[in-house]
Amino acid sequence: xxxxxxxxxxxxxxxxxxxxxxxxxxxxxxxxxxxxxxxxxxxxxxxxxxxxxxxxxxxxxxxxxxxxxxxxxxxxxxxxxxxxxxxxxxxxxxxxxxxxxxxxxxxxxxxxxxxxxxxxxxxxxxxxxxxxxxxxxxxxxxxxxxxxxxxxxxxxxxxxxxxxxxxxxxxxxxxxxxxxxxxxxxxxxxxxxxxxxxxxxxxxxxxxxxxxxxxxxxxxxxxxxxxxxxxx
Amino acid sequence: xxxxxxxxxxxxxxxxxxxxxxxxxxxxxxxxxxxxxxxxxxxxxxxxxxxxxxxxxxxxxxxxxxxxxxxxxxxxxxxxxxxxxxxxxxxxxxxxxxxxxxxxxxxxxxxxxxxxxxxxxxxxxxxxxxxxxxxxxxxxxxxxxxxxxxxxxxxxxxxxxxxxxxxxxxxxxxxxxxxxxxxxxxxxxxxxxxxxxxxxxxxxxxxxxxxxxxxxxxxxxxxxxxxxxxxx
Numbered sequence: 001x002x003x004x005x006x007x008x009x010x011x012x013x014x015x016x017x018x019x020x021x022x023x024x025x026x027x028x029x030x031x032x033x034x035x036x037x038x039x040x041x042x043x044x045x046x047x048x049x050x051x052x053x054x055x056x057x058x059x060x061x062x063x064x065x066x067x068x069x070x071x072x073x074x075x076x077x078x079x080x081x082x083x084x085x086x087x088x089x090x091x092x093x094x095x096x097x098x099x100x101x102x103x104x105x106x107x108x109x110x111x112x113x114x115x116x117x118x119x120x121x122x123x124x125x126x127x128x129x130x131x132x133x134x135x136x137x138x139x140x141x142x143x144x145x146x147x148x149x150x151x152x153x154x155x156x157x158x159x160x161x162x163x164x165x166x167x168x169x170x171x172x173x174x175x176x177x178x179x180x181x182x183x184x185x186x187x188x189x190x191x192x193x194x195x196x197x198x199x200x201x202x203x204x205x206x207x208x209x210x211x212x213x214x215x216x217x218x219x220x221x222x223x224x225x226x227x228x229x230x231x232x
Numbered sequence: 233x234x235x236x237x238x239x240x241x242x243x244x245x246x247x248x249x250x251x252x253x254x255x256x257x258x259x260x261x262x263x264x265x266x267x268x269x270x271x272x273x274x275x276x277x278x279x280x281x282x283x284x285x286x287x288x289x290x291x292x293x294x295x296x297x298x299x300x301x302x303x304x305x306x307x308x309x310x311x312x313x314x315x316x317x318x319x320x321x322x323x324x325x326x327x328x329x330x331x332x333x334x335x336x337x338x339x340x341x342x343x344x345x346x347x348x349x350x351x352x353x354x355x356x357x358x359x360x361x362x363x364x365x366x367x368x369x370x371x372x373x374x375x376x377x378x379x380x381x382x383x384x385x386x387x388x389x390x391x392x393x394x395x396x397x398x399x400x401x402x403x404x405x406x407x408x409x410x411x412x413x414x415x416x417x418x419x420x421x422x423x424x425x426x427x428x429x430x431x432x433x434x435x436x437x438x439x440x441x442x443x444x445x446x447x448x449x450x451x452x453x454x455x456x457x458x459x460x461x462x463x464x
Contacts, residue, residue, distance in 0.1 A: 038374055040272045140424050141373040142270055147424045155426070176420060176429045177440065184416025188408060192372050192379045194387070197408045207454040208409065212444055222439040 023061045026051045027075070030068045034135040038142060039069055069139070070149055076132040077153040079161070083119050086161070094165040096218055113178060113217040114210025116162075120182055121202060124190055137191060154179070168218050177216040185209055255293045258283045259307070262300045266367040271301060271374060301371070302381055308364040309385040311393070315351050318393070326397040328450055345410060345449040346442025348394075352414055353434060356422055369423060386411070400450050409448040417441055 029050035033042040044065050048055040062068045079086050092112040110118075123129045140150035163175040188197040189205065197205070261283035265274040276297050280287040294300045311318050324344040342350075355361045372382035395407040420429040421437065429437070 038270070038272060040270060138373045141370045141419070151424060151426060159426070173428050173440075176426055179426070180416035180420040180429065181413070182416070183419045184412035184414070187373070187415045187419075188412040192383060194383060194391070194408055194411070196405050197412065208405075211454065212447075215444075222443065 019061075022051075022053060022057060026053065026058055026061060026068065027071060031072055031132045031135055034069065034072060034139065035131040039139045039146060040143070044068075066145075069146070072132060073136050073139070073146070073149050074153055076136050077150075077157055079157040082123060082157075085119055086158075089116050089119060090161060090165040093162070093217060094167055096167070110206065110210035111214035111218065113213030113215070114206055116178065116217075117182060117185075117209055117213050118202070118206045121185075121189075121205065124186060125202060130190065133186075134191065137186065166217060170221060173221070174217055177221075178213050181209060181213055181216060251293075254283075254285060254289060258285065258290055258293060258300065259303060263304055263364045263367055266301065266304060266371065267363040271371045271378060276300075298377075301378070304364060305368050305371070305378070305381050306385055308368050309382075309389055311389040314355060314389075317351055318390075321348050321351060322393060322397040325394070325449060326399055328399070342438065342442040343446035343450065345445030345447070346438055348410065348449075349414060349417075349441055349445050350434070350438045353417075353421075353437065356418060357434060362422065366423065369418065398449060402453060405453070406449055409453075410445050413441060413445055413448060 026047060030042070030047045033046055033050055037046075042065070044058050045055050047065075047068060048058045051058070058068065062071065075081065083089070089112060092115065096112055124133055136150060139146040141147075159172075159175045159179060162178070163171040165171075166174050168174060185197070185205070188194050189200075190198075200208075258279060262274070262279045265278055265282055269278075274297070276290050277287050279297075279300060280290045283290070290300065294303065307313065315321070321344060324347065328344055356365055368382065371378040373379075391404075391407045391411060394410070395403040397403075398406050400406060417429070417437070420426050421432075422430075432440075
């Protein structure tokens with residue numbers, strides 16, 4: 001909004017990467033506004049104001065509000081951004097023989113499902129990442145076009161690579177189960193926070209949900225608890 | 233929008249419950265529009281048009297768009313509407329000794345957690361109920377005031393009564409875990425539908441998620457799979 005930020009003011013002085021910087025500035029402003037006001041409640045004019053640029057520059061870089069939005073979703077959901085350790089975690093999933101292995105000796109705090117959960121939750125815990133995750137999450141619930149985009153990106157970047165590595169029957173179903181567990185957990189902890197989920201330590205959360213994630217990834221689906229399992 | 237539906241046209245002919253009928257007509261129109269356009273995308277004028285009444289009548293019955301909205305949430309989430317069998321299901325939860333009981337002999341398809349899930353999902357399967365559930369769900373994600381209202385109503389109507397009946401340690405945590413499982417499942421099946429969750433038979437879904445719900449309600453929380461549990 002500062003006068004000297006209006007584009008075209010000092011074109012001769014712009015360093016070579018000014019365009020990229022402005023584009024990123026606009027994206028960050030959009031994340032902030034989408035997070036606060038939703039997709040429908042955010043206008044190109046508001047994004048421009050927040051970024052301190054002219055609305056024409058938003059249109060120049062993105063073409064439309066829809067495109068700003070899909071860029072936010074795509075960049076937030078890029079696996080290497082969202083979970084840089086995903087390839088390693090997927091290797092762990094692929095290398096695990098059965099759900100019994102990771103925890104059977106009592107020394108390991110959880111299997112690959114637990115570690116996947118921990119990786120995603122760590123990103124949600126991060127104040128720098130959470131706003132764009134919230135945007136993606138809320139908008140995917142809010143309107144069908146965003147749902148479709150979310151489904152495509154999440155499917156291609158996360159679910160499909162995961163399903164391909166699961167060494168157990170019904171891998172797509174298992175990937176979907178783990179995804180739904182994570183969605184429910186993220187909702188109760190960050191989106192519509194309820195206690196005690198919202199206030200618990202990350203380790204406690206992983207300890208609670210991890211065994212279910214491990215079981216969904218590699219256990220016996222729909223299995224009733226085996227006889228002798230300790231009750232409450 | 234039909235001319236004869238405008239209020240005040242035939243005041244002398246109105247039957248005694250015409251006011252209640254109009255109020256309900258407005259609520260149903262609001263559910264439809266909130267479901268399609270979200271809270272922000274819906275105006276009092278649009279609700280009035282859809283209901284075939286004057287906007288003044290919407291204001292007369294509800295006072296504001298916010299009030300129409302909170303009525304929709306409250307009426308949708310009323311336990312006796314949402315899950316008339318809740319008292320019976322809660323009795324089952326309270327009467328269960330441990331998670332082993334329901335399924336240990338292999339004759340019963342699931343414990344009280346499974347039956348709670350089935351009850352809620354049955355409402356989501358119903359084409360008459362799903363639109364208002366979607367409104368509640370989406371708006372709770374969309375903006376903080378709706379989240380707050382959702383948390384209050386869901387907490388008071390469903391989570392608290394459930395927690396009170398759970399005969400196991402950490403009942404509030406267990407109620408929150410089951411709620412988050414249900415939220416994730418509903419999201420993957422109805423809100424941002426992904427396959428194979430969206431296309432599966434209800435029985436299959438209950439068979440898959442039920443054991444986790446039973447375990448969350450009554451099992452050993454954070455328990456690692458016991459040795460000897462069959463792997464995939």
